[in-house]
Amino acid sequence: MLKPFEQYVLKYQDMVYNIAWHVTRNQHDAEDIAQESFVRAFEHFTDFSTGEPPKSWLCTVTLNLCRDWLRRQKPVLSGEEKDYRGGGQAADQPEERAAVKEALNALDPESRLLVVLFHLEGFSHKEISEMTGMPISMIKNRLFRARKKMKEILMAEGLRR
Template sequence: MPQDEAAFAKFYARHVDTVYRMCYIRMKNQMDAEDVTQDVFLRAMQQPQLWSDDDHARAWLLVTASNLCKNAMHHWSRTKREEVEDWEATLGTTASPDEVSAVMSAVMGLPDQYKTVVYLFYYEGYSGAEIAGMLGKKESTVRSMLHRGKKILLKALGGEPYAEAGR
């Protein structure tokens, strides 16, 4: 295997699960998520400078995935999306299948502006400042979006607002 192919294979292996999860949350079904994930990595193949810079690469991949998902959803907006069948297997969580399904359905039900921010913050562990940089928004806007998204999720899941200690 040539050196470039080996470098890209390692890059792909490090990031494919993260990109796929982002796409799956946005696209709501396996086939579309796989298609967009493939498109993201096809674009990444043209950017060899990304392959060795994990911090920049991860941000670039997630922003690219988000944008491609948005484009695909716009393109396919009249097509009915499949329901999520097995979140536990997809996300590798230890929560009960009913809990996972309820939370992920609620996240998928968020308006797109909140869905992306909530995903990046809670699932990928990015800070508000990092998300702001990725999305080209002010950090205060990202914090507001997280707050509103969380309120929507709590209401959808039947939780009490501000149920977390200290928030």
């Protein structure tokens, strides 16, 4: 792999994988999506005046791949699904991580994705709107409801941190 592209992968692999994993909730599919995202980034690597595909562009590619995946999975996946296995971090996880997983698991995939983009990856409402095509008002509303739901679950779990 070419050096600049390898550095690009190293820079964004956690973000891409994080998004993919929170949608798919399994390592294999998340890796497939992340790999395909980087292959597409490689194909367009020299197309940008910035010297590399911007973070938001890469994120949009990942989101589109996640949506394709969700479309294929629809009959199986639901917000109520309890199987929320972490990316290889399951055995000795502290209670807080388990509680957070449960809280995130309680959200529908779209809301979870918004939480990941806004709270874990630090995108603004406007950036998320551009990436997902959702109106900003809808994003704010869904984030509000997601935070409310997560708070209720974490309070029930004791909210230790």
